[in-house]
Amino acid sequence: MYDGGLHYNNGRPGQDEHFRGRVSHFPQELQFGNASIIIRNTTVADSGDYTCDFPHLQPEQRFCIKLVVELTLKDRSGEIPGAAPKPFVGILNISEDEALLKCEVRGASPKPKVEWRDSDGNILPAEEPQVSRTGERYDITLLTTVTRTNSSLFHCVATQEEMGHVTRDQIDVRYCEKTSEVKSRYGVGVLIGLWFSGVAATLALSVAAKCIRKHKKGESE
Structure with missing residues (x-):
């Protein structure tokens, strides 16, 4: 006024x-x-x-x-106080067919929306977010279980629409090999190992035989 x-x-x-x-x-x-x-x-x-x-x-x-203020989402980390930092992502558990992924966002204000997405940008089902608050700052942990698919790349996205801020991190999941595949490769390794052992033994016997013949020849001389 x-x-x-x-x-x-x-x-x-x-x-x-x-x-x-x-x-x-x-x-x-x-x-x-x-x-x-x-x-x-x-x-x-x-x-x-x-x-x-x-x-x-x-x-x-x-x-x-x-x-009308149009929302333009971009990474504003370091530009605006309270903008969520880049999420921390990791694998809590993994098996042949699925993996439990963890995403942590700390010290954000206002409270961000945290989501797990696949490589195509589709939002993945997740557990209820674990939220803690210190003053006006929020810490959020979000878990999701992913299964073996055509894509192994997943993103954790934190969004604060009020300030037009978005930040993300990604993780490439490598599932454990199936037991049958491991046994098969192990068996091949054993066969190859035995074959090389057999070759080594044959070479050793051949060398020994030559040495004996040479030695005997030397004695006869």
């Missing part, structure tokens, strides 16, 4: 806390009828109808404008 030189940025009380420190105007332009304002660090919550009143004009004038 501006009235006779006083406004919210130079001591006038009553400004909505949501806009404190983010709104400014053009003082030198007021004499030309330019009452435009700038809203910095806009979020989706800033969307809505805004009204500009000129109460001292006769007749009083009022102008309305609708503000």
Whole structure:
């Protein structure tokens, strides 16, 4: 609000806390009828109808404008306080056909939405998120069980729509070999090992025989 030189940025009380420190105007332009304002660090919550009143004009004038803040999701880590850091992902358990994956997001504010997705971007079923809070910061752990599919690449995605922030990490799951395959390869290894052992034994006997013949020949000489 501006009235006779006083406004919210130079001591006038009553400004909505949501806009404190983010709104400014053009003082030198007021004499030309330019009452435009700038809203910095806009979020989706800033969307809505805004009204500009000129109460001292006769007749009083009022102008309305609708503000739409489009959501552009990108990684804003380090740009905005509270933006979720890159998730930590890992494998808790793995077998021949499935794996239990873990995703951790720490110190985020506001509370982010955390999801597991496959390589095509499809959201995967997951357990109920484990959420803890310290002050305004949230720590979230999300578990999901994935099965052997055509794709082994999975993503953990953390989204804070209020600030247009998204961050992710990925993990490549290598399932355990099936028991039958392991036994088969082990058997081949044994056969190959025995074959090489047989060759080595044959060579050893051959060398020994030559040595004996040579030795006997030497004695006869």
